[in-house]
Every structure is written in structure tokens, then in C-alpha cells.
Amino acid sequence: MNSDNPDSEDLAQAPLSDEQRLALLEKGRRVDRILLIGLTAMLAVILASCQTSVLVGQFGESDERADALLIQSLEQRQQALESRIAALEQQTGELAAASDHSGTLARPVVDSPDAISQVARTLIGQEQSYQTSLIALRTGMGELAGMIAGSRSWLDHYNEVLAKPLAESQARVKELQQWRAGLELSSAATPAAPGAP
Numbered sequence: 001m002n003s004d005n006p007d008s009e010d011l012a013q014a015p016l017s018d019e020q021r022l023a024l025l026e027k028g029r030r031v032d033r034i035l036l037i038g039l040t041a042m043l044a045v046i047l048a049s050c051q052t053s054v055l056v057g058q059f060g061e062s063d064e065r066a067d068a069l070l071i072q073s074l075e076q077r078q079q080a081l082e083s084r085i086a087a088l089e090q091q092t093g094e095l096a097a098a099s100d101h102s103g104t105l106a107r108p109v110v111d112s113p114d115a116i117s118q119v120a121r122t123l124i125g126q127e128q129s130y131q132t133s134l135i136a137l138r139t140g141m142g143e144l145a146g147m148i149a150g151s152r153s154w155l156d157h158y159n160e161v162l163a164k165p166l167a168e169s170q171a172r173v174k175e176l177q178q179w180r181a182g183l184e185l186s187s188a189a190t191p192a193a194p195g196a197p
Contacts, residue, residue: 113183120180127173134166 016024138159145155 113186116183117180120176120183124173124176124180127169127176131166131169131173134162134169138162138166 141155141158145151
């Protein structure tokens with residue numbers, strides 16, 4: 001065998017005891033374990049780098065696609081906004097032109113006492129309908145409060161809130177009636193003056 005190593009010749013010639021064989025096997029296993037751990041670590045590093053490069057590649061491509069879609073979407077929005085701006089500028093120009101000419105146009109004036117009286121009657125009717133609705137609300141809440149225990153506190157507040165618009169509506173009706181009466185008096189006096197001989 002090899003003459004450089006005298007221990008190996010002694011070992012080859014002499015039978016090994018059980019302890020010596022176990023020591024040799026353990027020494028061989030240590031080397032195998034170190035090699036196995038080293039190979040596993042190297043394989044883990046290679047797999048991690050491969051995964052990283054794949055992920056970076058995928059995100060890089062998806063970012064480029066997403067950027068392209070975003071740019072396209074923004075360009076479409078820009079075109080839509082530009083068309084809206086153009087339409088609004090055109091409308092603004094038309095309104096400006098119409099307002100310039102509105103001073104020269106004759107505005108219709110209703111001098112007919114019948115038309116004015118009709119408007120007054122319509123407004124009075126609307127106000128009275130409004131008052132009827134408010135009174136119905138107040139009555140309904142009063143009946144509801146009678147059914148629910150402990151509801152007097154909010155009912156008083158509710159009635160106070162309804163009292164203000166009801167009073168304002170009644171005042172508007174009086175003003176409209178006075179306006180209509182004044183128009184009827186003036187219209188009755190006006191036709192008599194031109195028709196007098």
C-alpha cells in the first residue's frame with residue numbers, strides 16, 4: 001500500500017476493534033454531513049436567486065404593462081376633458097353673445113290684470129296647500145305622541161319648529177291677498193280713466 005503513512009499500514013494489518021470502527025464511521029459521517037449542509041446551503045442560495053430574478057422579471061413586465069395602460073387611460077381622459085372644455089367654451093361664448101343682445105331685446109311685460117290676478121290666486125292656493133300639509137303633520141305627530149309614552153318633550157319642540165313656517169306662510173298669503181286686492185283696485189280705476197268722455 002502506501003509507505004508514506006505508517007498508521008494506515010498498521011490499520012490495514014491489524015484487526016480493528018469496535019470502537020475504532022465506530023470512530024472511523026463517525027469521522028466519515030461528519031465529513032458527509034458538512035458536505036451535505038454545504039450543498040444544501042448552496043442549493044438554497046441558487047433557488048432564492050432564481051426566484052428573485054423571476055419575480056423581478058414578472059413585476060418589471062407587469063409594471064410596464066400597467067404603466068402603458070395607465071398612460072392610455074390618462075390620454076383618453078385628457079381627450080374627453082378637452083372636448084368638454086371646448087363645449088363649455090362654446091356655450092360660454094354663446095351665453096356672452098346672448099347677454100350682450102339681451103339689453104336690446106324687449107322683455108315681455110305682463111300688464112294684464114287678469115294674468116296677474118291668476119298668478120296671485122295660484123300662489124295663494126300653493127301657500128294654503130302648504131299650510132294644510134303643515135297642519136296635517138302637526139296633527140299626526142300629536143296623535144303619535146299620544147300613543148308613545150314620554151313623548152311630550154319632543155312634541156313641544158316639533159310644534160315649535162312647525163309654528164315658524166306656518167306663520168311665515170300665513171303672512172305670505174296675507175301679502176298676496178293685499179297685492180291682488182291692490183291690483184284689482186288699480187285695474188278697476190285704470191280702464192275707467194281712458195274710457196271717460
